[in-house]
Amino acid sequence: MIIFEDFLVERGGFIVDIPGLVLKGRKNFLIGRNGSGKTTLLQAIAGLTEGKGRITVNDTEISSLPVQNRRAAMIPQDLLLFRTMDVDDNLKLSVRHGTGDISVYRQVVKEMELGGILGRKVGEISQGEAQRVAIARAIISRPLLLLMDEPFSFQDEVARLSMISLVDDYSKEYGFDFIYATHNGRDLDGGFSTLISIDKGKIVEAVNSLENIEHYRTLSLLDYRNLLSLEGRYFKLTEESLVFNDTHGSEYEIMGDGANRFIRFRIAGRFYFATFKGESNGRFVDFDVTKAKDIPY
Amino acid sequence: MKKYNRGNSLYYLFVIFFVIYILFILTPIVRTITFQSFSYIVEDTKSGIWQSISYTYLLALFVGLLAIGFSVPYVYFISRNSNSGIKALDALVELPIMIPHTVVGLMMLITFSPTMPLGRFILSIYPDYQFLDTFLAVIVTLFFLSSAYSIRTVQISYSRDVMKYENIGRTLGLSPFKSYFIIAIPMMKRALLRGLILSWARSISEVGSLLIVAYYILPSFVHLAGVFIYSQFLGGQLPLAVASSSILIFTGLLALLGVKLLERER
Numbered sequence: 001m002i003i004f005e006d007f008l009v010e011r012g013g014f015i016v017d018i019p020g021l022v023l024k025g026r027k028n029f030l031i032g033r034n035g036s037g038k039t040t041l042l043q044a045i046a047g048l049t050e051g052k053g054r055i056t057v058n059d060t061e062i063s064s065l066p067v068q069n070r071r072a073a074m075i076p077q078d079l080l081l082f083r084t085m086d087v088d089d090n091l092k093l094s095v096r097h098g099t100g101d102i103s104v105y106r107q108v109v110k111e112m113e114l115g116g117i118l119g120r121k122v123g124e125i126s127q128g129e130a131q132r133v134a135i136a137r138a139i140i141s142r143p144l145l146l147l148m149d150e151p152f153s154f155q156d157e158v159a160r161l162s163m164i165s166l167v168d169d170y171s172k173e174y175g176f177d178f179i180y181a182t183h184n185g186r187d188l189d190g191g192f193s194t195l196i197s198i199d200k201g202k203i204v205e206a207v208n209s210l211e212n213i214e215h216y217r218t219l220s221l222l223d224y225r226n227l228l229s230l231e232g233r234y235f236k237l238t239e240e241s242l243v244f245n246d247t248h249g250s251e252y253e254i255m256g257d258g259a260n261r262f263i264r265f266r267i268a269g270r271f272y273f274a275t276f277k278g279e280s281n282g283r284f285v286d287f288d289v290t291k292a293k294d295i296p297y
Numbered sequence: 298m299k300k301y302n303r304g305n306s307l308y309y310l311f312v313i314f315f316v317i318y319i320l321f322i323l324t325p326i327v328r329t330i331t332f333q334s335f336s337y338i339v340e341d342t343k344s345g346i347w348q349s350i351s352y353t354y355l356l357a358l359f360v361g362l363l364a365i366g367f368s369v370p371y372v373y374f375i376s377r378n379s380n381s382g383i384k385a386l387d388a389l390v391e392l393p394i395m396i397p398h399t400v401v402g403l404m405m406l407i408t409f410s411p412t413m414p415l416g417r418f419i420l421s422i423y424p425d426y427q428f429l430d431t432f433l434a435v436i437v438t439l440f441f442l443s444s445a446y447s448i449r450t451v452q453i454s455y456s457r458d459v460m461k462y463e464n465i466g467r468t469l470g471l472s473p474f475k476s477y478f479i480i481a482i483p484m485m486k487r488a489l490l491r492g493l494i495l496s497w498a499r500s501i502s503e504v505g506s507l508l509i510v511a512y513y514i515l516p517s518f519v520h521l522a523g524v525f526i527y528s529q530f531l532g533g534q535l536p537l538a539v540a541s542s543s544i545l546i547f548t549g550l551l552a553l554l555g556v557k558l559l560e561r562e563r
Contacts, residue, residue: 046464046468047467047468048464048467048468066467066473067464067467067468068467068468068470068471068472068473068476069470070468071470072468073468073469074464074465074468076461076465080461080462080465082462082466082480082484083484084480084483084484084486093466093469093471093479093480094469094470094471097470097471097472097475097479098466098469098470098471098475099469099470100469100470137469138469141468141469141470142470147468
C-alpha cells in the first residue's frame with residue numbers, strides 16, 4: 001500500500017500536488033499526457049527530486065529517507081543500463097554495493113533466460129534484452145516499490161504487455177508494489193489495482209476499474225471514440241445522441257466495419273469519432289446532448 | 298553509417314568554409330616547420346629549448362591534473378545545486394579566459410607576492426614563502442588560466458548525461474559515494490581525459506602572464522617554452538625562435554596524436 005499525504009513537488013515552476021491518495025494494491029498505473037507530471041512525480045517518489053509531505057510504502061515512511069534507503073527502484077524510459085559495465089555487472093551492482101540479493105539474482109537470471117548475455121556489454125544487446133536486464137536489475141535490488149517511467153514504450157504491443165506481465169509476476173513473488181507510468185491505454189489490458197490519471201501536476205481521478213472513469217481527460221487518453229468537446233462542455237456520446245438530418249449539423253463519413261464501425265465528423269476544425277452500428281439517413285449529423293452523458297473535464 | 302549528401306547543395310557550399318578554415322590553421326604551422334632546414338632545427342635543440350619544453354610539458358601536465366582534480370568535486374557540487382546565487386558564482390569560471398594574460402600576471406603578483414596582504418599572511422605561516430619566479434607562481438597562474446577548460450568539459454559530460462545514471466544507481470541502494478565512484482567516474486573517463494588535454498594545452502601556450510610572474514624559474518633560471526621563444530625573438534634571433542617554435546609544435550602534435558591513439562584504444 002502506498003499513501004501520499006500533502007505531497008507537493010515543485011520543479012522549475014511546475015508543481016505536482018497530491019493532497020491525499022491511497023493506493024491499496026500492488027499494481028498501479030499512472031496515466032497522463034506528455035508533460036502532465038508523471039516523470040516528476042516518479043522522481044519525487046524515488047527521492048531524486050525534492051518533494052514536501054509524506055509518502056508511506058507498506059507502513060514505511062520513505063519521504064524523509066535519502067534515495068538509497070527508500071528502496072524505490074526506478075526504470076526510466078531510456079533504461080539507463082550502465083554502459084561501462086557488462087550485463088552481469090549491471091545485475092550484480094546492487095548485490096555488491098546496494099540492497100540487492102544474490103539468491104534473487106540467480107533466480108531472475110535463470111527465469112528471464114539472461115545467462116547467455118551476462119558477459120556482453122550493454123551496447124551489444126537488443127532493445128528487448130536491454131528491457132529484461134533493466135527489469136532484472138531493479139528486481140535484484142529488492143525494492144519495496146518499483147517505479148517505471150514508460151520503459152517499454154518503444155516496443156510492440158505483444159512485447160510491452162509481456163514485460164508488464166513479467167513485472168506483475170515478480171511483484172507478486174517478491175512482494176513489491178509498482179507504479180507504471182504510461183500514456184497508452186492498452187497497457188491496462190492486463191488489469192490494475194489503481195489507475196491514477198494526472199494532468200498539469202494534479203490528480204484528475206484515481207479509479208480501480210475502467211468503468212469508474214468519469215473525466216474527459218482520462219477517457220481521451222484511453223480511447224478516441226465517443227467523446228465530444230462542445231463549447232466548454234464535455235460529452236460521452238451514445239448512438240442515440242447522434243441525430244441525422246439534411247439541413248444542419250456536421251458533414252460526416254462512415255469508416256471501419258463490424259465492431260469497429262464509426263462515423264467521423266468535424267466540429268471547429270477538430271475531428272471526432274463515434275461508434276455507430278445503425279444506418280445513417282441524412283447528409284449531416286447533429287447531437288441531442290440530452291441523450292449524451294455530460295462528463296467533467 | 299555513411300552520411301549521404303547527394304542533392305544537398307548546402308553541404309557542397311559549406312565545403313568551401315571547411316577548406317578555408319583548415320588551410321588557415323595549417324598554413325602558419327607548415328610555414329613555421331619549413332621555415333628552417335631540418336639540420337638547423339636539430340642544431341637548435343642545443344639552445345636549451347629541450348629543457349624548456351620538458352619543464353613546460355611537465356608543469357602543464359601537473360596543472361592539468363590539478364584542474365581535473367578540482368573539476369570532479371566542483372562539477373558534482375554545481376550540477377546538484379539549484380541556488381541562483383551559486384549558479385551566478387559559477388559564471389566566474391570563464392572570467393580568467395577573457396582577462397588579458399598580462400593582466401592575469403599582474404593580478405597574481407599583487408595577490409600572492411609576499412609584500413602584498415595575502416602574501417604577507419602566507420609568509421607569516423611559511424617564513425620561506427616566495428612567489429615571483431617560482432614553480433608556485435607558474436602553477437597558480439596557469440591553474441587560474443586553464444582550469445575553466447577542464448571544468449566545463451567535465452561539467453557537460455556529467456550534468457547532461459552521467460548524473461542520471463548515477464541517480465539510478467542510488468535507487469538501487471548504492472550510497473552517493475559508491476554511486477559516484479563506481480558508476481559516474483568510469484563513465485566520465487573520456488571527458489576527464491579531454492579536460493586534462495585542454496587544460497594542459499592551454500597551459501603550454503601561455504606567455505603573457507608568465508612574463509610577469511615567472512620570466513624564469515629559480516633556481517635553475519629555466520624559461521618556460523613560450524617565454525624562451527619570446528626571449529629568442531626579442532634578442533633578434535628570429536631564425537632560432539622559429540626553429541624552437543617548430544620543435545614545440547612538432548612535439549605538441551606528437552603528444553596530441555599519442556593521446557588520440559590512447560583514446561581510440563579505450
